[in-house]
Each structure stands twice: as C-alpha cells, then as structure tokens.
Amino acid sequence: MTATVSFTIDSPPGPRTATVAYERKGAGEPLLLLHGIGHHLQAWHPVSGILAAEYDVIAVDLPGFGASAPLPPDVPYDPATVARALGALCAALGVERPHLAGNSLGGLLALELGRLGLARSVTALSPAGFWSEPERVYAFTALRALRAGARALPHPVLERLASSAPGRAALTGSIYARPGRRAPQAVVAETLALREAAGFERTLAAGGPVRYTQDVPGLPVTIAWGSRDRLLPPRQGVRAKRTIPGARLVRLRGCGHVPMNDDPALVARVIRDTARSA
Incomplete structure (x- = not known):
C-alpha cells in the first residue's frame, strides 16, 4: 500500500518541504529502491516481494514522478540536491544508512548517496552518468x-x-x-x-552536463548492466568500473535497461549479494 511522507530539504535560499510517495514491506536491514526517469516505484514490484523476505524494503516515487509531488520550483533537480532530499526522506522514515538499489537515474542517485556516506551498500543497475556526449x-x-x-x-x-x-x-x-x-x-x-511525470523536463535539463567522475569508497558497490540494454549501452559499465575501481561489475544476461522485469530472480540475487557483503 502506498503512503506519503513530508520532510524538509535544505536548499538555497532556505528550507523547503517535499512530499514523497513510498511503499514499505518486509523486515530486516533497510533497503531503499530508486527507479529511473519517467518511471515509478511499481517498476520494482517484480523484485520487491523477493527482497522483502530478508529486508525492510522501501520503494519510493522520486520527487516529480509517480505519486510524488515535484520539488518546489526554486529547488534544482541536479543529482546532488535530489540525493540530499533522499537523505532527508530516510531521516523522516527513521532509516539510517540503508542499502541502496537504483536503476538508471536511480542508480546515479544511489551512487551519489553512497559517496555522501548515506548508504551501507549500493547496487546500481545501468546507472546514468557514464555516457559519452553522443550516447x-x-x-x-x-x-x-x-x-x-x-x-x-x-x-x-x-x-x-x-x-x-x-x-x-x-x-x-x-x-x-x-x-x-x-x-x-x-x-x-x-x-x-x-x-x-511533472519532474521529467527539469530532470533532463539538470542531467545534461552530468558525468559521474568520483569514486565511492568504503562500502560494497555493484554496477550491473543488462546485456540487451538499448538505451544506455553496456560498454558504459566498463567506464563505471574505471571510475569506481572497487566496484563489482556484473553482466545481466538477457536483460534490458530496466532489468527488474526481465529477470527478477537474477536482479534480486545481485542486490542481496551486494547487501550481504556489507
């Protein structure tokens, strides 16, 4: 069942309030699931039930997507700002340093949260930000x-x-x-x-100059890429591995850009393996 939570974002010129929709199920260590641009938390339904057998699974609609309200007009949609907003969301839900799994935009945000020290582990499925300009x-x-x-x-x-x-x-x-x-x-x-999706254009506009160039040290990181990803080619996974040398690079055979539906058991296993190694 979907619920909502409101929280405060620290963003110039002053604090702002955001409201996000989420689903929560299971018990155990917290695991936050982040979807891609234009999608919604239901993208995780094929795997969230599997993961809920072992984790406190929280799937969220990112601000401006699904049932979540957009960020206030003067709050930017750049990854750093949205990651801080997700950190505030976790605090509002009473969650400290969850395991993170994200797809596409959600993968980029998961890596940023990990870099900020706000995660126990990160599994990034075809994360954005490792593209060349033509890509x-x-x-x-x-x-x-x-x-x-x-x-x-x-x-x-x-x-x-x-x-x-x-x-x-x-x-x-x-x-x-x-x-x-x-x-x-x-x-x-x-x-x-x-x-x-009210946040679609603002997210794309903020994502134009984004290149993920920083390491995510100190925690387990898995970069997983669908072998049949038509949106972000799998060669971008090699760039991600070079950028985050300590990461495990996994090929999701037979999967596309949103692999959770293509092979739920494989995606759940990759996420569990990463979380268990924390």
Missing part, C-alpha cells in the same frame, strides 16, 4: 520520444496496444528485453506515469 544525446532523444508518444496516445488506444504482446513491445521495447512478459495493466500504468 547522452541519443538517450535523451529516445526518452523525449517515449514521453511524446505517451502523451499523444489516447487512453483507449493505449489500453488496446497494451493488451497484446506486439503492442507491449511497441510501447516498452526500448527499456525491456522481454516486454511481452510485462502485464498489460502495468504497461498502461507506467505509460501514464511517463505521460504525467
């Missing part, structure tokens, strides 16, 4: 095209497309290697989430 332009163009398509589709057409495997492939084939496995109602919901 970034390609990814941003593809994301904008996905959003434009989501906004243009009448709801009855969206439901009709999602009801068939070829339609689901047309809607989500750029992020899943096995889009036919996604439930029709899930495809409709995530397409609507992309359409309505």
